[in-house]
Amino acid sequence: MQLAIQGAIVLTLLAIVGSLGSGLFYLMRDRSESRRTLNALTVRIVLSVVLFLLILLGLATGMIAPNSSPLA
Template sequence: MLQKLIIVAFLVLILYNLGAGLYYMITDKGQTNRTVNALTKRIALSVVLILLVVLGIWTGVIQPHDLGR
């Protein structure tokens, strides 16, 4: 259950940074680097989430389900 909460927390942070990037893009009109920083954080969080899922599957903490084959 903890693994699911961590994944959901990462997804919420990713969506927050995506929204922040959109907000900064609209309000700053290219005057600051806040949009780039927010989108860079989003990409970094996405990469970390993917690596954590791969590590969890590799160590056996996360077990992917079979699709009925």
């Protein structure tokens, strides 16, 4: 179960970086009044909240601990 939480955290971080990159791409590409940049950044905010909740869940259940060894 610990591996599942850690995997979900890593996948969420990768999704946040992907959303940030797509937001930058749409910002540079779309010079019109497209809402794609706003949508990409909204997804990033939602993913950031999900990441925060996953970290809180992992800490509350003891599946992850600050300053712990990754192999413990």
